[in-house]
Amino acid sequence: MRIELLYGKATVPLDLPDTWDVTVIEKAAMPVLADPVGAVERVLGQPTGAAPLIESARGARTACILICDVTRPVPNGLLLPPLVRTLLDAGVPADGITILVATGLHRPNLDDELAEVVGDPWVLETVRVENHFALDDDAHVDLGPTAHGTPVRIDRRFVEADVRIATGLVEPHFMAGWSGGRKVIAPGVAHRDTITTFHNHAFMAHPRAANCVLDGNPLHREQLAIVEKVGGALALNVVIDDHRRPCTVTYGEIVESHLKAVDFVRAYAAVSVPRRFHTVVTSAAGYPLDKTYYQTVKGMVGPLDILEEGGDLIIASDCSEGMGSGAYVEAQRRLLDRGVDGFLEDIARKDFADIDEWQTQMQIRTMRRGTIRLYAPRLGDALELTGVESVPDLTAAVHASVARHGDTSVAVVPEGPYVIPVLGGAA
Template sequence: MTEESIAISYGRGHLPLTLPEKAKATLIRKRALPKLPDSKAAIAAALSAPVASPPLTELAKNRASACILICDITRPVPNRLFLRPMIETMVAAGIPIGAISVLVATGLHRPNLADELSELVGDPWVLENVRVENHYARDEAAHVDLGFTKTRHTPVKLDRLFVEADLRIATGLVEPHFMAGWSGGRKVIAPGVAHHETIRTFHSARFMENPLAVQCNLIGNPLHEEQLEIVRMLGEVYALNTVLDEDRDLVCVTFGEIIASHQAAVDFVSAATQVPLARKYSTVVTSSAGYPLDKTYYQTIKGMVTPLDILKPGGTLIIASECSEGFGSPEFRKAQARLVELGPERFLATLTAKSLAEVDEWQTEMQLKPMRLGKVELYTTGLAGEDRTLTGVAMIDDIKAAIDRSIAASGDPNVAIIPEGPYVVPRYAA
């Protein structure tokens, strides 16, 4: 492997890596999946031959309205490929185009507006012909109260536009998620279009510290189980799920009943995404998966958590993230300031008694996981001044020098390199 052949996702491109001569690199990538030769045809086939439901053209008959959920800008979902075909199918089946809406599932993230909304939707025709709205989790009047889940008593309040639609469809990207197991499907509803109390309950320490609330695990995962219960409380819901390769090209699309169609996409991608390795490493180099996931430091933490299974205790995790949009929300900044002031143990102690997490402090809580295991070092060109201090991790300006220091400290020349960051899940398999 030549030095020139190693590059990791960074911003809208890649960051070339030059390794010390003594380094022995292991490149960890997803198993290659065949690209779909005709994305439009694959989407049409999914809509006409769905999983555990009638075709979309039949689902849309005799419906007065429809609402389609899409993920926010932090997910590279190919909305440009499927929104118009879905909408045109609904209109052909009799739903008035004025009664069809697209709702951006922002959770507690900021709204996507103006040029960013155009980039997200990816099709001017959609923006010109249907209502496109952002979800606002703090808008009390915009939600319907469905009560509480029976298992863990989570308050369930969801966006009125989606709840009251006659035909409800969630769309998204199925990829590893460091808390909910897998993204997409039911997760686009909760937390995607949930009220802040629902989201903050999900992100409280009783969920976050559960050892089963980890990437690629759905069995016994308390977040996943709550999401399934919320879907069942809501009633009839469908989903379109996409899977992308490292080039962001479509390799799988499923449509149908939301739980069954999501599981079908998970089954397709699971084995390719999880990479078994026979050893752990004292030095792990990873990314935040590039744009759009590395727009903020807030999202960068996902890349810190995903490779922990192969990091030796006391090892060094080096992550590159552009952070082109800066740090993250004001609430996240406050949580990070508390972490820096109190230290990891005292910060965690402030969380464990809460039934409702403070907004965005859950991401700081997740940062405790790599900090407990080893040393975290961040390469970024998007943070300056106080922002760099508030990360709570070591800042580096030279990845090669950081790798060299880690090898010298550990005496272990083996280096794991994960170009696509949290989209790949390395597993230690002794």
């Protein structure tokens, strides 16, 4: 049998014998919006836990709309035009509307890439579009610490706007439970000190900092506290299927509207699987998520619940932009130098994480369960920085794993971290 795994802007084939016991783990077919534009316009007028946007924005002089950066396949070309038009209709001047790319600690999105992210030429021509810079101290407002001590410093363009709207894609997230909503604010437009505090060792090591988990998740708790510090916000959320088609949109008060989207997508993205496997094959979800090895780690953690102790996690990722940031490369070098135990001991001593080392810590979760085998030929010499085993042929790697374990039962997750296998039941 042939299975196509998401890989870059296409797929990579996996050929397995028909005699093997292969479990392909995918979402059930999701309902696709027949009229996506109409759906967005409808929820803007019939929000969850808030007034219609035309009423919320009446009398406002400024508005700030947050959008995700290029690592997320958000259909901003669908979401932004109705938002901007409604704000203009409410009387907000065009020069008072800012679209802010919620980069967190990622690099800025510029030129053609920025046009791709925004997705609509009229929006680019009509309103200001800018990037968030987490290292710019003066660009943030200090709102004081949360009850658990996280310093809350948020981009002043968002905090000081009369109307604050976060847009985002709701999907499983391996630390915060689910993406979208409050996550677009923090880490999206948070200062380095905020991000590195609630991404430190203690947060990452918490067992509830996991895919599809909100209750008891310390990152989610801090994100909600940060929303309160900001003074609340509105949110427009979208859920897409495996073909990147919009399936539902929600709008309204940021927490309530986000939970409504989570309730929808959970029924599809969290898939019950009755057993564990010695061989699990997955992807890093294709473009744009698999542009870097940094984002590939999400695919390694996604199927962890169904990987047998000592099993093989085989993952395919395009990695067209290489490893990721210089800070992340440094974290990976420390992992190679100190080993798993030494690396964890070092970061456990700190209240603030070094930038991007949390991704290395999450990779270690899977390394402690089994062996990670990576198919990413475009990484070249950088493969030595991953700390995992490189495989030159995806199908051959799966055959070798089956021979090694003497078990022809194989699990395959073609969509990578957008589908989360849950052992024995729903998340």
